[in-house]
Amino acid sequence: MQDDQYIYRFISFYDLYQLCKKKKLRLSLLAVQEDMNEGMGAVLQLASPQWGSFFSNSDQIAGQHLQKLHNTYITCWSTEPDSVAMWALYSPNKDGIRIRSTVGRLKATLADYQEATSLWKHTNHIGGTELLTWHWELALVRYINLNIFIEEMNKAYTEFRTSCTESAKGNPEWWTAEDGYLTEAPIFAERFRKAFTMDYFLKNSSFSHENEIRGVVRAGIRNELDFEGWKRLDDPFRQLFKSAEPGVLPSFV
Template sequence: MIRNFINLTEAELDRPIYRVFSSKWFFEMARNEEISLRQPSKWHDPFENFMLNATGERSDGSKFTVAFKDHLYGQCWTTKRESDAIWRIYSPKSDGVKVKTTIRKLFYALYSQAGSFKDISCFIGKVQYANKKKLIEQLSDPDLMRSRLIDSTGYGQAETLLFKRIAFSHEQEVRLIYNSPTNLKTEWFQFKFNPRELFDQVVFDPRMDYHRYKTDKERLINEFGFKMPIIKSSLYKIPELSFRM
């Protein structure tokens, strides 16, 4: 089981992680009680999954592409509790909702729903950051690439999603990864979960109108039965300051 946690120590598994959803996506997720993972090819950074998107070359010089790259799905979280950049990027309409859980709880939410092949399909890992040159150099190491592409445990394939350029290191990402045993032929993979058990806290966008915040909070309590702390971020709240002369 420890191999399902990549670049993580046992002590880190209960560390808090966070994700910001748009209000629309969040309430759909709460209503349907489904978490959605997406194929990396649909993520914004074109450098995502560069290893599996690269063209392979066999010892005889023949070329090939990695067919199972479309079997991989992921969802990005962060260990960063509060960030102006994250609110602005993932909540452009100032209506975002941030949820808090732990690495362990998020992994087991997926693991409990993944069926017979869960031990080789479910992973969670901390992203490793390096400059572009060092990332591309990995493609020139046949033994390294072989260990990632031909791995019956699924670990190697999942690990390919945990490399990003150093320019993105401020994101402090943790990624939930599902390696489907078959090609689902869809850009989304969804699994059922209980939001009242998974989420430890819900935080509304600091720029959200107070009346909207109160209305949405009451909806979470009354309609969805949320009992965890539900607050509005105080990121932009100005403290009452004084000075002496």
């Protein structure tokens, strides 16, 4: 996507008034979206090789999905300048308006918001429920048939497992050899990640008429760990940040 590419959004006159009055873009929590499959990409990501051993049952995965829904903000735009389907969906009473921006402007807006609310600017805010952010992304949505997508994931796993079994047949040292599994596994994991883990940018193919480009801001709240103590831990997996429980973060910002 080029920064000068035009993008469009269909909104009500009330939302336009709020946009002009407050002079800021409204972001919506993923949990308030009508599509019940929102965030499914983040859930499917848990099936990837690097996470599979940590999330092995449906309750764990459902819990992670709920966490993602209540700690992720999005703004949805379209690359399609005019669409009967979009007008019907977002202006059913024929009282809406289409606004235009560019990819570059949206990037700048998301970057500015994330910078202003960044966790690293609030390291001394121990505990509490203040909304803090740690990452933003902008990408085109990928539309998929979920059943086919899962079948392809399972097929990729099966083929890799079969390949490993064949390679190790009569040669058990292959599993620990530098030119064996230790090399093949990371290669497979990277290919799998690129092919199947689109995180927050997957939607059901029935929404393909939207031609959506989506901005995502990942949020949460500060935990109780002291910043100076955190620095002394020397542990890259220990965080200053935690996900908020459902209902803690506002639905719109």
